[in-house]
Amino acid sequence: MKLRFPLWTLPLGKSGIISSVNSESATAERIRNLGLTEGAGVRAVFFAPFGDPRAYEVNRSVVALRRKQASEIIVETEEEDGEKQFQGHAGGES
Amino acid sequence: MEKNNFRVMLAGNPNVGKSTLFNLLTRKNQHTGNWTGKTVDFSTGLFTYNGRSYSLTDLPGAYSLLSFSPEEAVTRDHLLSESSDCVIIVLDATAVERNLRFALEVLSVNQNAVICLNMTDECEKNGIFIDSEKMSAALGVSVVKTSAAGKKGIALLLKEVEAVCEGNKKPESAELSLIDLSTADSRSSAVSLLTQISKRIIKDCVTIKSDRRNESQQRLDKLLTSKSFGIPAMMLLTALLFWITLVGANYPSEWLSALFSLIKSGLNELMSLLKAPEFLRGLLIDGVYTTLSWVVSVMLPPMAIFFPLFALIEESGYLPRIAFNADSAFAKCGVNGKQCLTMMMGIGCNACGVEGCRIIHGRKERLIAILTNTFMPCNGRFPILIALIAVFFSGGAEPKSTLLSVLILMGITTLCVAMTLLVSKLLSRMIGGDSSSGFILELPPYRKPRIIKTIVNSLRDKALKVLGRAMLVAAPAGAVIWLTANISINGSAVLDHCVGFLEPFGKAIGVDGVILIAFILGFPANETVIPAMLMAYTQSGTLTDYSGYGQLSELFSANGWTALTAVCVMIITVFHFPCSTTCLTIRKETRSLKWTLAAFLLPTALGILLCAVINCLYTIFA
Numbered sequence A: 001m002k003l004r005f006p007l008w009t010l011p012l013g014k015s016g017i018i019s020s021v022n023s024e025s026a027t028a029e030r031i032r033n034l035g036l037t038e039g040a041g042v043r044a045v046f047f048a049p050f051g052d053p054r055a056y057e058v059n060r061s062v063v064a065l066r067r068k069q070a071s072e073i074i075v076e077t078e079e080e081d082g083e084k085q086f087q088g089h090a091g092g093e094s
Numbered sequence B: 001m002e003k004n005n006f007r008v009m010l011a012g013n014p015n016v017g018k019s020t021l022f023n024l025l026t027r028k029n030q031h032t033g034n035w036t037g038k039t040v041d042f043s044t045g046l047f048t049y050n051g052r053s054y055s056l057t058d059l060p061g062a063y064s065l066l067s068f069s070p071e072e073a074v075t076r077d078h079l080l081s082e083s084s085d086c087v088i089i090v091l092d093a094t095a096v097e098r099n100l101r102f103a104l105e106v107l108s109v110n111q112n113a114v115i116c117l118n119m120t121d122e123c124e125k126n127g128i129f130i131d132s133e134k135m136s137a138a139l140g141v142s143v144v145k146t147s148a149a150g151k152k153g154i155a156l157l158l159k160e161v162e163a164v165c166e167g168n169k170k171p172e173s174a175e176l177s178l179i180d181l182s183t184a185d186s187r188s189s190a191v192s193l194l195t196q197i198s199k200r201i202i203k204d205c206v207t208i209k210s211d212r213r214n215e216s217q218q219r220l221d222k223l224l225t226s227k228s229f230g231i232p233a234m235m236l237l238t239a240l241l242f243w244i245t246l247v248g249a250n251y252p253s254e255w256l257s258a259l260f261s262l263i264k265s266g267l268n269e270l271m272s273l274l275k276a277p278e279f280l281r282g283l284l285i286d287g288v289y290t291t292l293s294w295v296v297s298v299m300l301p302p303m304a305i306f307f308p309l310f311a312l313i314e315e316s317g318y319l320p321r322i323a324f325n326a327d328s329a330f331a332k333c334g335v336n337g338k339q340c341l342t343m344m345m346g347i348g349c350n351a352c353g354v355e356g357c358r359i360i361h362g363r364k365e366r367l368i369a370i371l372t373n374t375f376m377p378c379n380g381r382f383p384i385l386i387a388l389i390a391v392f393f394s395g396g397a398e399p400k401s402t403l404l405s406v407l408i409l410m411g412i413t414t415l416c417v418a419m420t421l422l423v424s425k426l427l428s429r430m431i432g433g434d435s436s437s438g439f440i441l442e443l444p445p446y447r448k449p450r451i452i453k454t455i456v457n458s459l460r461d462k463a464l465k466v467l468g469r470a471m472l473v474a475a476p477a478g479a480v481i482w483l484t485a486n487i488s489i490n491g492s493a494v495l496d497h498c499v500g501f502l503e504p505f506g507k508a509i510g511v512d513g514v515i516l517i518a519f520i521l522g523f524p525a526n527e528t529v530i531p532a533m534l535m536a537y538t539q540s541g542t543l544t545d546y547s548g549y550g551q552l553s554e555l556f557s558a559n560g561w562t563a564l565t566a567v568c569v570m571i572i573t574v575f576h577f578p579c580s581t582t583c584l585t586i587r588k589e590t591r592s593l594k595w596t597l598a599a600f601l602l603p604t605a606l607g608i609l610l611c612a613v614i615n616c617l618y619t620i621f622a
């Protein structure tokens, strides 16, 4: 079964696939330009000392987003096996 | 420019190595740095290849030709309007998916291009293999693998550029010429077509082993942004940077001033041999030469240590992490974490910092970053702080007093940052306009800096800059100051009249007339502030040899300075009107006289306010 939720709630070290970027158009464009496009696999890799912003990995590059921007991006994961697309690397940290 | 010059442009995503390539080809010294948005304006240089000369333009990085940020607009306008013989599209091979999209956008408007797959030295490590021939066939233009940092593949790149310029190579992609990005209607279909093509090419030409970064990068990021270690690491690094600067600058400063005073006595003898009039001797030696040598011996050494080290940190990729760690504080004040990057550029030079504010997209956030940029002491003011700390709070070179100096310097830096945040918060409430542009920042991989190259470049750059300013601004300023101190009206010197006029006001905020005059005369270049004070204090208007900090301290105390005066002077050093160059840059960037005036008055008012508060507190508690 597929789960859909905002990227912001993706737990540290987990990954998902972007299903939509719902920000207003200029922001959405900048987000997509950085590789966070529909269909791309993202992973929450590290959080700032005070929890916001958070850093997401997409195609080996890392993009920092504030809560607002990351909440406007919707990702989907398979309920159990969210990291299938990254063979062999799943769940490195917790 | 000669007629038969070929015109070549460098375009690409941010942080892919365009400026590095530009420097390599033109032997220029454009700033490079491992973060996105280092270059915000274009610059042009020349090189020759096979007997033909080429003019090369380095453009700011852009993620897309469809975007609207000011620094990206520079790139778009150049690519769309300027005629060029060849565009070198520089791609970061390790992020080829994202980069290729930009390449396709450029190709759809201009197919006289060569694709330069840069950073190929990092590909293998990241498990990426690109078939450049296949890619070239798919795109219809040549694809060359290079490493700008490792100087690999450059010859081949130039050969392909030559072929395109000579017209020997005709682009072959019919598919791309169909794409029309120019009108709004065709744009959305164009964008989806581009995405489709880019996906297909990636699938055909690129083998990617993993979507993850390598382990060591991840571990470093976890550590440097962690809750317990992220902020302390930042502090420790700053302290270390200050410590090395203070310890290291001591000796060369002494050597230089010894050397300068030796030359000075030689010059004086020469003057008396030539029977030069006293007026001329005074003007040239006591005015010009002494100011010049003071600037060089006191300003140059700390800068020559601080900035190469800072450049190393910049090349390593740590700066964007600082912005990442600090963003929540900036968010609370209604501004953008990228302001942190522009503040750090401001430490080098506020004019550069102000220009760098183009990386901030929100109009209001950018304006606030510009207005508060001078709250960070630039390289003309930093050494004033160091000198005052050495004179008043911790003379001597033993570890304990150095540690104290470092702590005081950290304290001042904290005050600067705190004031930036506070004022940003106030401004963000006061200025109307658009809401937050959010924080969307790419964090580039950590890279091992090319140590020697970075140090040499930054040394040459800083030394030239300090020396250039010393010659062009400090020397004439020295002459002017000497003249004001030696030309009398109604029996006393012009300088004394001005000092007398400002004295009551100076006293009211805990300083004196001389100090205020020195800052006003320092408008063209803050480097001259202390020499001006010295000249005004020594009655004859001569700067006798203040080679050591010890003599400086005597002179200051003789003129009524206390530790409180020194604190106020340090505060005014940080918080007063921007120098003339910075004012001009602010004018250019804001295109508004009103905001330039605001940028002038804001720090001045803040400085006066802080001094007044400190004096009040002092009289109440002491």
Ligand SMILES: Nc1nc2c(ncn2[C@@H]2O[C@H](COP(=O)(O)OP(=O)(O)OP(=O)(O)O)[C@@H](O)[C@H]2O)c(=O)[nH]1
Residues within 6 Å of the ligand: B012, B013, B014, B015, B016, B017, B018, B019, B020, B021, B031, B032, B033, B034, B035, B036, B037, B038, B039, B040, B059, B060, B061, B062, B118, B119, B120, B121, B122, B146, B147, B148, B149, B150, B315, B316, B447
């Ligand atoms: N490993 C490696 N590093 C490189 C190479 N080329 C450039 N770099 C490094 O990449 C970083 C960015 O280089 P710049 O030349 O400043 O990039 P830019 O494209 O001008 O960036 P912007 O001005 O921000 O658009 C610097 O730290 C360079 O030292 C390369 O071929 N290999």
Ligand SMILES: [Mg+2]
Residues within 6 Å of the ligand: B018, B019, B020, B031, B032, B038, B039, B059, B060, B061
């Ligand atoms: Mg650049």
